[in-house]
Amino acid sequence: MMDKLIIGGIELKSRLFIGTGKFPSKKVIPDVIKSSKTQVITMALRRVDLSSKEENILEYIPKDCILLPNTSGARNAEEAVRIARLAKALGCGNWIKIEVISDNKYLLPDNYETIKATEILAKEGFIVLPYMSPDLIAAKRLVEAGAAAVMPLGAPIGTNRGLKTKELIQIMIDEIDLPIIVDAGIGKPSDAAEAMEMGAAAVLVNTAIATAGDPVKMAEAFGLAVEAGRLAYISKLGPEKKFAEASSPLTGFLNEGEK
Amino acid sequence: MSFYSEYLKYKNFQFNKFLENITSSDIFRIINKDKIDEYDFLTLLSNEAEKYLEEMAQKAHQLTVQNFGKTILLYTPLYLSNFCVNRCSYCGFNIENKIKRKKLTFEEIEEEAKAISSTGLRHVLILTGESRKETPVSYIVDAVKILKKYFDSISIEIYPLKEDEYREVIKAGVDGLTIYQEVYDEDIYDKVHIAGPKKNYRFRLNAPERACKARMRNISIGALLGLNDWRKEAFLTGLHAKYLQDKYSDVEISVSLPRIRPHIGVYEDIYPVSDKNLVQIMLALRLFLPRIGITISTRENQKLRDNLIPLGVTKTSAGVSTEVGGHSSKTKSDSQFEISDKRSVIEMKKAILSRGYQPVFKDWMQIDY
Ligand code: SF4
Numbered sequence: 001m002m003d004k005l006i007i008g009g010i011e012l013k014s015r016l017f018i019g020t021g022k023f024p025s026k027k028v029i030p031d032v033i034k035s036s037k038t039q040v041i042t043m044a045l046r047r048v049d050l051s052s053k054e055e056n057i058l059e060y061i062p063k064d065c066i067l068l069p070n071t072s073g074a075r076n077a078e079e080a081v082r083i084a085r086l087a088k089a090l091g092c093g094n095w096i097k098i099e100v101i102s103d104n105k106y107l108l109p110d111n112y113e114t115i116k117a118t119e120i121l122a123k124e125g126f127i128v129l130p131y132m133s134p135d136l137i138a139a140k141r142l143v144e145a146g147a148a149a150v151m152p153l154g155a156p157i158g159t160n161r162g163l164k165t166k167e168l169i170q171i172m173i174d175e176i177d178l179p180i181i182v183d184a185g186i187g188k189p190s191d192a193a194e195a196m197e198m199g200a201a202a203v204l205v206n207t208a209i210a211t212a213g214d215p216v217k218m219a220e221a222f223g224l225a226v227e228a229g230r231l232a233y234i235s236k237l238g239p240e241k242k243f244a245e246a247s248s249p250l251t252g253f254l255n256e257g258e259k
Numbered sequence: 260m261s262f263y264s265e266y267l268k269y270k271n272f273q274f275n276k277f278l279e280n281i282t283s284s285d286i287f288r289i290i291n292k293d294k295i296d297e298y299d300f301l302t303l304l305s306n307e308a309e310k311y312l313e314e315m316a317q318k319a320h321q322l323t324v325q326n327f328g329k330t331i332l333l334y335t336p337l338y339l340s341n342f343c344v345n346r347c348s349y350c351g352f353n354i355e356n357k358i359k360r361k362k363l364t365f366e367e368i369e370e371e372a373k374a375i376s377s378t379g380l381r382h383v384l385i386l387t388g389e390s391r392k393e394t395p396v397s398y399i400v401d402a403v404k405i406l407k408k409y410f411d412s413i414s415i416e417i418y419p420l421k422e423d424e425y426r427e428v429i430k431a432g433v434d435g436l437t438i439y440q441e442v443y444d445e446d447i448y449d450k451v452h453i454a455g456p457k458k459n460y461r462f463r464l465n466a467p468e469r470a471c472k473a474r475m476r477n478i479s480i481g482a483l484l485g486l487n488d489w490r491k492e493a494f495l496t497g498l499h500a501k502y503l504q505d506k507y508s509d510v511e512i513s514v515s516l517p518r519i520r521p522h523i524g525v526y527e528d529i530y531p532v533s534d535k536n537l538v539q540i541m542l543a544l545r546l547f548l549p550r551i552g553i554t555i556s557t558r559e560n561q562k563l564r565d566n567l568i569p570l571g572v573t574k575t576s577a578g579v580s581t582e583v584g585g586h587s588s589k590t591k592s593d594s595q596f597e598i599s600d601k602r603s604v605i606e607m608k609k610a611i612l613s614r615g616y617q618p619v620f621k622d623w624m625q626i627d628y
Contacts, residue, residue, distance in 0.1 A: 021328055024329035073624075086624075105504055211329065
């Protein structure tokens with residue numbers, strides 16, 4: 001079966017991306033990565049401390065993973081661009097997740113500034129994955145700006161509320177010709193499976209794993225859920241019906257005379 | 260419009276009458292709400308709510324983990340100078356007090372920076388008393404330029420500045436401001452600030468907003484608990500934080516809950532704030548403002564600080580000295596107040612880890628403009 005996810009020319013075997021914030025200890029991160037089978041790890045560049053081996057998050061990420069540094073902390077396009085360049089200069093590769101947030105209450109992304117940053121960075125050769133509020137028109141602009149994938153939120157960051165923006169994400173999946181990666185809001189493996197069943201290319205999960213009672217087992221659960229959801233999607237779900245197909249139909253008597 | 264007009268709305272509010280009429284069903288209703296308003300917040304500060312601290316704690320814990328994860332940011336204060344022109348009746352740096360005064364030279368600042376950064380800390384908070392003569396803005400700017408070589412985040416806790424002065428220090432590399440109103444009650448404010456420029460209540464009250472306008476990244480406010488009835492002060496602190504958070508949504512607002520500590524020349528007229536009261540304030544604040552930063556300092560003892568970790572704290576100081584030159588120099592000054600938790604950075608780190616939390620040393624970086 002040929003079911004490939006290719007981003008920035010790289011084929012990804014796992015459709016689960018994992019964030020590294022909020023864990024009770026950085027030491028669990030390698031086990032989380034292993035049990036989830038993820039290949040793409042996002043981390044806030046502002047937490048990278050190159051001067052200290054022990055405090056540097058990069059020390060806890062296996063070398064064969066793809067690093068997806070994010071621009072968390074950026075309040076506008078200009079800051080996001082600077083952080084991205086810095087990430088590259090520090091040797092974090094050329095993948096970048098654009099996060100432009102100027103709302104500290106709900107942490108909602110600023111789509112307008114995100115589009116501007118995407119355009120600049122894509123031109124500079126970055127593989128740009130912008131985080132956004134789900135909006136078809138803004139997503140189209142991101143495509144034009146050169147994004148490698150689009151990452152709409154399912155619910156505000158960290159809320160674990162699931163796919164509150166489902167209808168909007170479905171429209172994006174149907175209309176946008178790039179991988180749609182659901183980022184933020186996914187709280188349970190079943191939410192992740194649901195996003196995958198809808199046709200999302202991948203999901204990014206952080207809070208739900210980091211704040212679970214057992215993050216390592218939860219990561220495994222998410223890994224399996226994402227696989228199950230994808231499998232369901234490509235096997236084409238049976239149609240939903242409003243009325244049950246009754247085993248003893250109410251109108252069966254109409255045909256009785258024909259027997 | 261400034262926060263002063265919000266303050267005026269509550270200046271003659273009948274706090275006691277409101278607080279007396281609260282029932283347990285009010286508390287339950289509020290704990291179960293998704294979003295609480297300012298009257299709900301005040302309700303959670305009532306005497307009646309004290310019976311439901313555990314329920315509040317469960318919710319506060321859940322909200323904090325959801326928003327911040329199990330992480331605690333560590334920083335340390337660095338005292339640059341204890342020269343001060345004010346007469347604040349509750350402070351050891353008060354101009355009247357015959358204490359050893361000291362101001363660090365730039366070489367000494369560098370020594371202190373080296374000593375602190377060798378502990379692994381990347382966030383530093385610089386403090387001075389209020390003396391525009393001994394520690395003018397230009398001195399702060401030069402100090403920041405030195406500290407930039409050693410730290411990723413530099414905050415200031417100095418006298419209130421004008422908006423363009425905030426711009427100047429931000430340009431030099433400052434990303435955080437800590438400024439406590441000390442006491443929101445204007446009359447008590449006037450009484451405890453006996454003399455000096457700090458007597459100007461509104462200039463201080465509007466300082467955080469001026470910093471927001473100057474595009475400061477992080478702002479921490481608070482009341483010095485003990486100068487007035489804590490319920491009123493906690494309430495106004497929460498309102499102030501909400502005001503700033505709503506109006507300047509790109510600034511990260513934090514609240515600190517310092518209680519008066521013993522110092523040289525003790526202030527007598529204290530309204531007591533028990534550990535239980537402190538916990539109640541913290542929980543009510545977290546339920547009111549789920550994304551607010553909450554700082555707890557080494558004024559509190561080790562045991563209390565450790566127990567507060569799961570209740571809503573997001574930042575804490577470690578390896579603290581409140582003396583000028585206290586991190587490296589042999590010739591230290593007298594201290595601002597006595598610290599209670601004397602643990603080193605390594606000990607603090609271990610304590611946080613043992614509670615199942617991650618101590619974060621770096622959560623910020625300067626991107627040059
Ligand atoms: S509180 Fe500040 S302004 Fe007042 S005396 Fe102490 S150092 Fe000076």
